[in-house]
Amino acid sequence: MLRFISFGSGSSGNCYYFQAGQTRILIDAGVSYTQLRKFFQSFGLQMRTLNAVLVTHDHADHIKSVGKLAAECGLNIYATELVHEGISRNYCVTPKLTSEKRVFISKDESFNIGDFKITSFHVPHDSTDCVGYRIEVDDIRFCLITDIGHVTERVQEEVREANYLILESNHDREMLMKGPYPAFLKGRIAGENGHLSNTEAGELLANYASPNLHHVWLCHLSEENNHPVLAQKTIDGILRSYGIIPGKDFKIEVLKRRNPSRVYDLRADGVVDPTLPFED
Ligand SMILES: [Zn+2]
Ligand SMILES: [Zn+2]
Known part of the structure; x- marks a missing residue:
């Protein structure tokens, strides 16, 4: 089983928590360290039990607290070499990462952290470099695709294979x-x-979602150029025009910008009600 919580999504800070058994990781740490600590406490979670932080790219809304997480919690920060270069140049990261806390990953080369098999893949974005992530555990394929200017063949492939998906739906074009x-x-x-529009996200889902996709979380919605209801409505409309019934074929939710989501416990065949404690 894979447990997922979103701690924030959008230009004010992105941070996603994943746990399976004793393996616990964050993808992106763009929420402030103080705020993150509060969120962890509110769920009865401890930051010191985290195994690692994975980073998509070196924009502030994804890396703000990586320096503190490395220094205070002793966590290794996983990113491509180029993203690490960008992190070390970014003024918002304090303290700076020491070399032993930097782990370099290569796109398309899978690696393991505890029970997770993790693969990063290229996505087009105007940062130093940018990746999406796939987590595989217990026959579950969870995919995270955010900060992406346009849909690539690789992204289509990842959506086709995913059971669970976090997908950027940044703006309404109009x-x-x-x-x-x-x-x-x-x-x-x-x-x-740049960023993916509601329509682009909807077309991607309509064309590439498989019957094995159970749940989609829309992320990184713009505060000025989008609205949660509009994003959901636009994507629902596109899916229906392709004969896909949102909520029946798969569920779609919008992640909150500044607040955590609920706890999601995920199995290969669908979302189940959370029952187990975090420290099992
Ligand atoms: Zn970005
Ligand atoms: Zn971003």
Whole structure:
């Protein structure tokens, strides 16, 4: 069984918790260390029991607290070499990571952390480098795809294979284009290396979701250029036009921006009610 909690999603900070048995990891640590500590306490979790932090890319909303997590909790920070270079240049990361806390990963080369088999893969984004992650445990394939300017063949493949998926649904294109952002920023967000729109996320799901996909969490919604109800409605509409029934074929939820989600316990055949304590 795989346990999942989101501790924050969006430009104010991204952080996702995964646990299977005694293996506990975070993907991204863009929520402040103080806030993260509060969230852990509220779930009866302890930060010192974490095994590692995996990083998608070196934008502040994904790395803010990696320095503290390494220094205070002794955690290793996993990222590609380029992302690590970006982290060491980023002023928001204090203290700096020492060399023994840096673990370099290579895209498409699987590695194990405890019970997890983890694979990173390239996604197009305007950071130093950017990856999506696939976690495999107990016949479950959980995939995280965020901060992605456009859909690649590799991303289509990952969606096709996933049982569970965190997928970026950043903006509504019309809201973005009619909104208050300056032209260069609109161009950046909508561009090939920016962020995925609601429509792009919906088309990706409609074309590549398999019958083995059980649950999708929409992430990284823009505060200015999107709305949770609009994202859900847009994607529901696209899916229905392809004959897919949201909630029946698979469930879709929007992750909260500044607050944790509930605890999700996941099996290969679907979400189950959380019963086990964290320290089993
Ligand atoms: Zn980013
Ligand atoms: Zn981001």
